[in-house]
Amino acid sequence: MTHTLHRSGTVESLSIDYPVLVIAAQGINSKDSAPKFRKALEIILKHNPVNFGDMRTGNYFRKGLKPILNSTKENSIVHGVFTNKNDLEECLKELKEADLGLSVVVSGLFSEVWPTLKNIGLKPHSLNISLGVFGKKELLPEREILDITTMCGHHCVSPLLVKKMISDIKRDKISIEEAARELAKPCVCGVFNPLRAEELLENILKKPGGQS
């Protein structure tokens, strides 16, 4: 489940992209963990996430707040996505203080995440590092499309849907914000960053004939 590992993009674009994940080790600390997952979600919600969800229930844009909060299970994996380091830091600080015993994983630029951990007296414990894509890369969509679709690591966000959204924005059928929200819906886990998607869509649209 490396669903937040291979997010592509420039350093500048990734600097507003910090998914946080909370998980139990099945068979070790998962027993009676459902209320702890709810507590973790409540903490995440206090710090301005642009998306959130539970892998067992779905994301905010499809399920809404209450069904996610009220459905946590012992094998939940809950997520929140933050767009600035202050919110990230405050959330991690509160998760640390809550001492839920669950594992917490932060995705994002190592150069930004590690100093954030240091600020709250934590150190990286283990890392997951992406060595990139191998194989028939000619089968991949354009890089600017991938920067959007890889925000759903399970690849439930279709490159064709990105192109459809761009076309609809150009024809004034939909706003950029609405397009970003529509793109966030298929990402079950709630790790798709709609704010970053807006920026990426804007950049595509600025280019002459961008994805026309």
Place this chain on the structure above:
Amino acid sequence: MLITDLCVGCTRCVPYCPSGAISIGKDKKAHIDRNKCVECSVCYNNANCPVNAIQPEELEWPRSVREVFATVYKEHKQTNVPGRGTEEMKTNDVTGRFRPGEVGFSVDMGRPGVGVDLKDVEKLTMALAKVGVEFEPLNPLTFLMSDKKTGKLRDDVLSERVHSCIPEFKIKEEKFPEVLETLQRVSKEINSVFSLGICVKVNPDGSVPIMKYLNEHNIYYLPNGKTNIGIGKPAAKF
């Protein structure tokens, strides 16, 4: 997944398919290419078909394999973990699965967004087995192997295509160059892609030996990744 005769050809579902498996036929109705379809249910769950023409179907073995590797919130019976892999480094602070001097690999086959034939997956798992890799027993893909020692998959699943699957294993750090070379070689022999991830335990002094190796050998890695922040309990002893 099926599109029934109720379809009015509005085309709404077409762009939602991550595999590009839906198209409009000469009859002006949407059709699903059964070879390309990986049974992910994204069209059913998100396209809001105005006439409910998209319907799930009861899948029989071996086609049901596609659904298992594509439907995110279905947990795997053997692991109780939803998704296509395992907890890998996400719970390493509690499980101690990856220890100092070890490197975990997750080979995200078919990602990003291409999909992969299981016969191509077998090429990779058999090549890895030849260099002595032992596959993670709790990974859902390992359950499809008829011989875990050789990486051979069951014959009856080889014609199936999945959205993605993740051969997972760990090795001693000194074996890293040999395994990476194997992965690079097989990547040229498959009709798909894979995204490669490695897991490591950070040393108490904050150093990451594998990063030193990657830098010294000019091996590309992304500036972003996942960091386990080490607050899970009970803490694994290292």
